[in-house]
Every structure is written in C-alpha cells, then in structure tokens.
Amino acid sequence: KNQVEQSPQSLIILEGKNCTLQCNYTVSPFSNLRWYKQDTGRGPVSLTIMTFSENTKSNGRYTATLDADTKQSSLHITASQLSDSASYICVVGFGNEKLTFGTGTRLTIIP
Amino acid sequence: DVKVTQSSRYLVKRTGEKVFLECVQDMDHENMFWYRQDPGLGLRLIYFSYDVKMKEKGDIPEGYSVSREKKERFSLILESASTNQTSMYLCASSISGIPYEQYFGPGTRLTVT
Numbered sequence: 048k049n050q051v052e053q054s055p056q057s058l059i060i061l062e063g064k065n066c067t068l069q070c071n072y073t074v075s076p077f078s079n080l081r082w083y084k085q086d087t088g089r090g091p092v093s094l095t096i097m098t099f100s101e102n103t104k105s106n107g108r109y110t111a112t113l114d115a116d117t118k119q120s121s122l123h124i125t126a127s128q129l130s131d132s133a134s135y136i137c138v139v140g141f142g143n144e145k146l147t148f149g150t151g152t153r154l155t156i157i158p
Numbered sequence: 159d160v161k162v163t164q165s166s167r168y169l170v171k172r173t174g175e176k177v178f179l180e181c182v183q184d185m186d187h188e189n190m191f192w193y194r195q196d197p198g199l200g201l202r203l204i205y206f207s208y209d210v211k212m213k214e215k216g217d218i219p220e221g222y223s224v225s226r227e228k229k230e231r232f233s234l235i236l237e238s239a240s241t242n243q244t245s246m247y248l249c250a251s252s253i254s255g256i257p258y259e260q261y262f263g264p265g266t267r268l269t270v271t
C-alpha cells in the first residue's frame with residue numbers, strides 16, 4: 048500500500064530559528080516528490096517538486112532534499128518567520144500522474 | 159498567476175439535499191481534480207477530469223458525481239448529502255505532463271447537518 052509518513056506531527060519554534068521536517072514514503076513506482084504549504088483555511092501551495100534524479104531543490108528559505116534510495120525527504124526552513132506558520136504536506140507522485148498525500152506537519156512560529 | 163476559484167468558502171446543508179460545488183480555473187488547464195481533506199487524513203482524491211466531458215474515479219468516489227461541460231469549470235455533486243460528507247473540499251487544476259504542478263483553490267468547508 049502506498050504511504051507517506053511525516054514527522055513530527057507538530058512543531059513549535061522561535062522566530063528566526065531553523066527547522067527540518069521529515070517525510071518517509073513507500074510509494075511505487077516513484078515519479079516525483081513535492082512539498083506544499085497550507086495556511087489555515089486555505090488550499091495548499093506548491094513549494095518544490097523533485098524528480099528521481101534531483102536530490103535537492105530550493106525555493107527561497109525553503110530547501111527540500113530527496114534520497115530516493117532510502118525513500119526519505121526533508122524540508123529545511125531557514126531563518127523562520129511568523130508567516131511560515133502553516134501545515135507542510137509531503138506528496139509523492141507515482142504511476143501515471145497519481146499522488147499520495149502525507150497528513151502534514153503543523154508548524155507554529157512564535158515571536 | 160494561475161487562479162482557481164471555488165463557488166463558496168463555507169456551506170451548510172441538510173442531510174438528503176443535493177449539493178453542488180463549483181470550481182473555475184483561468185489558465186486553460188487540461189486537468190482538474192476534486193479532493194476532500196479531513197483531520198488526521200491526507201488529501202484524498204474523489205474524481206478527476208483530463209478533458210471536457212471526461213472523468214475518472216479517484217480513491218473515494220462513492221456518494222459523489224462530477225460534471226465538466228466546459229474546460230474551465232469542474233463541478234462536484236453530492237446527490238444526497240450525508241453527515242459523513244462534512245469535510246473541506248479542495249479543487250485543483252494542472253496542465254498535462256509529468257510532473258505536473260497542481261494549483262489549488264481556497265477550499266469549501268461543507269457542513270452537513
């Protein structure tokens with residue numbers, strides 16, 4: 048069964064600090080891995096998309112890594128801001144444009 | 159900028175009512191999707207459409223139907239709403255080709271009483 052597991056479920060950090068969110072997946076055949084940011088009451092917004100051949104991708108203060116051998120990905124947020132408070136969802140694409148979504152990590156930035 | 163809009167942000171309906179959720183995208187995308195999102199569960203695909211009048215079932219199509227008469231519009235229909243369909247409904251659109259970027263609407267929070 049295709050699964051995407053994220054950890055931690057929730058995280059609270061001080062403004063200005065860095066943090067790393069984790070994603071493990073058992074999805075086959077793997078096609079790509081995405082990270083989305085979802086503000087409360089809003090739809091998800093894409094941060095990065097990585098294919099099998101990419102092992103890192105950045106979008107401003109967000110850097111995603113992918114280890115296809117261990118089936119793990121991480122999202123690193125640098126110098127966190129209050130606006131980074133959101134849920135971060137790991138999504139794995141497989142087969143013919145199908146997606147499996149993780150349940151997300153709820154990140155709270157406190158001043 | 160891609161824009162995906164949904165007809166309502168919040169909706170309250172009674173059990174047994176027929177419910178229409180509408181989604182419109184303005185980027186001429188071929189693909190459109192309907193998901194539901196529940197606490198503790200990842201987004202789950204209800205239906206998707208890869209062309210006008212074309213549709214395919216997702217992972218949880220039971221109790222739902224869809225309509226796509228025009229390329230920019232994709233409707234989700236709850237034929238007879240039930241309390242277990244209380245959820246956040248998200249529409250998304252994308253071009254074809256892997257990997258495709260999915261653009262999501264703001265969501266409709268539906269409550270069935």
